[in-house]
Every structure is written in structure tokens, then in C-alpha cells.
Amino acid sequence: MSATALPSDVEIYLARVRAALADVPPEERDELLAEVESSLYETASETDGPVSARLGPAEEFAAELRAAAGLHGESSTSLRDTLRGLVANPRVRAAGVVLKELAPIWWVARGYIAVAAIALAFDTRWSWSYRAVPIVGGTMGGLTLIALAIVASIALGLWARHRGGLGRPLLALDAVALLVGAFAVVPHLAQPTIVPNVVLAESTPVVAQGLVYNGNPVQNIYPYSRDGKLLLDVQLFTGAGAPIQMRSQSPDPLRRGVVTKRGVSVYNVYPLRYFESGTQRIVNPKAAPFARAPKIATPSLVRKVRVQQPK
Amino acid sequence: MAQVDTSQLLRGTLDAATLAVVEQEDGYGYDVVRRLRAAGLTDVGDASVYGTLRRLYKAGALTSYVEPSGEGPHRRYYGITPRGSAQLAEARSAWSEFVLAMSNLLEEKVEVVA
Numbered sequence: 538m539s540a541t542a543l544p545s546d547v548e549i550y551l552a553r554v555r556a557a558l559a560d561v562p563p564e565e566r567d568e569l570l571a572e573v574e575s576s577l578y579e580t581a582s583e584t585d586g587p588v589s590a591r592l593g594p595a596e597e598f599a600a601e602l603r604a605a606a607g608l609h610g611e612s613s614t615s616l617r618d619t620l621r622g623l624v625a626n627p628r629v630r631a632a633g634v635v636l637k638e639l640a641p642i643w644w645v646a647r648g649y650i651a652v653a654a655i656a657l658a659f660d661t662r663w664s665w666s667y668r669a670v671p672i673v674g675g676t677m678g679g680l681t682l683i684a685l686a687i688v689a690s691i692a693l694g695l696w697a698r699h700r701g702g703l704g705r706p707l708l709a710l711d712a713v714a715l716l717v718g719a720f721a722v723v724p725h726l727a728q729p730t731i732v733p734n735v736v737l738a739e740s741t742p743v744v745a746q747g748l749v750y751n752g753n754p755v756q757n758i759y760p761y762s763r764d765g766k767l768l769l770d771v772q773l774f775t776g777a778g779a780p781i782q783m784r785s786q787s788p789d790p791l792r793r794g795v796v797t798k799r800g801v802s803v804y805n806v807y808p809l810r811y812f813e814s815g816t817q818r819i820v821n822p823k824a825a826p827f828a829r830a831p832k833i834a835t836p837s838l839v840r841k842v843r844v845q846q847p848k
Numbered sequence: 849m850a851q852v853d854t855s856q857l858l859r860g861t862l863d864a865a866t867l868a869v870v871e872q873e874d875g876y877g878y879d880v881v882r883r884l885r886a887a888g889l890t891d892v893g894d895a896s897v898y899g900t901l902r903r904l905y906k907a908g909a910l911t912s913y914v915e916p917s918g919e920g921p922h923r924r925y926y927g928i929t930p931r932g933s934a935q936l937a938e939a940r941s942a943w944s945e946f947v948l949a950m951s952n953l954l955e956e957k958v959e960v961v962a
Binding site: 568569571572573574575576578579580592598599601602603604605606607 | 862876877878881893894895896897898899900901902903917921922923924
């Protein structure tokens with residue numbers, strides 16, 4: 538607007554034209570209105586009476602301006618016109634006829650989607666054998682329910698077809714509701730089949746690490762001699778000669794390290810012993826579950842035999 | 849009915865008419881409206897002319913400049929560009945052919961009636 542005071546009649550008329558061009562990009566609209574404003578001022582000074590009497594309603598003026606300037610019409614109108622044009626298009630009409638013929642496929646799908654969507658909403662379990670079938674008192678129950686729903690859906694489709702236009706709003710509503718349901722059902726069906734937990738347990742037995750006795754981890758081993766005395770630094774091996782080791786993944790600084798004379802660390806020496814924190818002193822060198830174990834009466838396997846050396 | 853026909857005719861020829869007016873002398877919006885009406889196009893709408901001027905300017909057929917006005921807001925004057933002149937020349941040629949064809953048709957009819 539210019540600094541010059543315009544007659545209020547012109548101002549109102551300009552405001553209405555501006556409002557009618559609300560969807561035009563601001564820069565373009567301002568340029569157009571600047572042109573109109575200077576001309577309206579001149580017109581108003583030349584003639585008496587309201588501006589609209591000479592130029593017509595502001596909205597019509599705006600429409601004429603818009604058309605002459607080659608600007609697109611209001612978006613809502615053009616969208617409606619576009620849709621109308623689309624509906625009137627012979628190819629779209631032909632496609633509509635084909636879709637009508639294919640409607641029974643949709644009816645079947647609709648029956649299934651209705652059951653599946655409700656099952657998902659109620660977090661029902663699904664059959665392991667048939668992933669697409671919810672368990673309703675069993676897999677057969679789910680299959681029966683799906684069959685009933687499909688029959689009902691077909692009946693509804695046939696009813697709506699005979700009723701013509703009356704059933705159309707209802708069908709549009711159910712189409713929207715079921716499409717929403719389909720968005721939930723399709724991802725569920727696309728999931729890979731989940732193997733039941735029971736099979737998992739059988740196929741992958743749990744193997745405990747370290748030394749185990751009757752399924753329980755063993756923290757230490759205390760060997761006793763045949764006369765019931767605790768033995769220290771006893772090396773244990775399997776029948777195959779493998780050391781029966783007990784070592785954690787990260788070395789324990791408090792554990793007393795045992796090395797061979799060649800300086801090689803060994804981890805199959807029992808009982809394990811631990812230092813007092815911050816020292817190299819064993820907490821209790823003779824610690825054991827028993828001070829003495831029962832003596833063994835059975836004769837020793839190895840007897841001391843004095844062998845006389847031949848002279 | 850005659851008014852409708854004239855306005856429909858104008859819609860198709862307003863570009864050429866506007867270019868022709870501006871070619872004679874640079875003009876601002878309402879000035880162009882006045883000169884078109886003075887030339888006989890009495891039904892031409894203000895909004896149609898303003899919109900046409902703006903569209904021709906954006907298409908490069910017109911150039912524009914602003915001059916202060918003693919009475920009101922600044923006036924935006926329009927002048928023709930080489931592209932506008934070429935467009936006008938083309939329009940003249942097409943119009944001549946059209947008028948010739950129509951004249952032949954209509955004058956024949958007039959002769960029959962006469």
C-alpha cells in the first residue's frame with residue numbers, strides 16, 4: 538500500500554481482492570495488487586459511486602485478474618475438478634468395471650482380515666503349523682472362525698451389490714476400517730515362523746563352563762591322602778593327559794599363581810589358594826572343608842617292596 | 849449475446865491488442881485500459897488488462913519501470929521488448945489471415961442476403 542490515503546471504499550475492495558487471491562504466492566500477489574491499487578485510485582478520482590459498481594464484485598474481479606495473469610485457480614477447486622475429470626475418464630471407468638468383477642476376491646480377503654485384525658488386537662496366540670491362523674480354542678477353531686467370517690463377508694458383498702447406492706457409504710466405511718486392519722495383519726504374516734521354545738531347549742543343550750559336579754560349578758578341589766591328611770599343590774589330569782584346569786577369562790590378581798620349574802604357568806594345581814588383598818601372603822594355607830578326612834583302610838595299591846639288588 | 853461474443857473474442861486477442869497499444873507508447877495499467885477502450889474495445893475488463901500486462905511482463909514481452917505520480921501511488925509503466933515486438937508481428941500476421949478468411953465468408957453471406 539502507498540502512503541497516500543485511499544478512499545475507504547477502495548481499501549475494502551482491495552482487501553477483498555487480496556483475500557480472494559490468498560493462494561497466490563505473496564510476491565506475485567503483491568505485484569498484481571500494486572498494479573490494481575494505482576489504477577483503482579485513478580478510477581475512484583474520476584468517477585463517483587462505489588468501486589464495485591464499476592468493476593463488479595471483488596471476487597469476480599480477482600478471478601478475472603487471476604485468469605488473465607495465467608495463474609492457477611484455487612487449489613481446492615482444481616483438485617475437485619481433477620478428481621471429477623478422473624472419474625469421468627473412460628479408462629478409469631473401464632478399470633472400475635474390472636474391479637467390480639474382482640470384488641469377490643476382496644470379499645474373501647475382507648473376511649480373513651477382519652478375523653486376523655481382531656486376533657491381533659486381543660493378542661491371541663497363533664498356530665505354529667499354520668502361521669496365518671489364530672488359535673481360537675485350537676487351530677481348528679481359528680480355521681472355522683475364518684471360514685464363517687468369509688461367508689459373512691461374501692453375503693455382505695452380495696447384499697450391498699443388490700442394494701445399489703444405499704450400501705455404498707457402509708462399504709466405504711468398512712473398506713477403510715479393513716485397510717487399517719490389513720496394515721497390522723500383513724506385517725504379522727510377513728514375520729518368520731517362530732520355533733517353539735520346547736524345540737529350542739532340546740536342540741541347544743546348555744553347557745556349563747569350568748568345573749562342574751552334578752551340574753553345579755565347583756570352586757575348588759581339596760585332595761586328601763590315604764591317611765586323611767590334606768594334600769597341597771596336587772596336579773590333576775584327565776585320562777587323556779589333559780590338565781583339569783580352572784581359570785577365569787580375566788586373570789585374578791589375588792589367586793596364587795603356580796609355575797613349573799621352567800616358569801610355565803599351570804592352572805590344574807589344587808587346592809587353589811588366594812592372597813590377602815595387597816600382599817603375597819596366603820590367607821590360610823591349610824584351609825579345607827575338613828581338618829582330616831577319614832583314613833583309608835584298604836591296602837595301598839603301591840607297596841613299598843624292598844628289591845634286593847643283584848650283586 | 850453480442851456482448852458475450854465480443855468478450856470471448858477479446859479473451860483470445862487481448863495479448864495482441866495490449867502489445868499493440870504499448871508499442872505505440874509506453875503506458876501504465878489504467879492508461880492501457882483507457883486506450884484499448886478508446887480504440888473501440890469498450891468491453892475490455894480492467895482486471896483482464898492488468899492480468900495480461902503482468903503475464904506479458906513475466907514472459908519477457910514487456911519491460912517495466914516505475915514513475916512517481918503527483919496524485920496517488922507510483923505508476924508502473926510498461927514498454928515493449930524485442931520479444932514482444934516479434935510476438936506482435938506474429939499476431940498481426942495470424943490476425944490478417946483470420947480476418948481475410950472471415951471477411952470472405954461473411955461478405956459472401958451478406959451478398960446473398962442483399
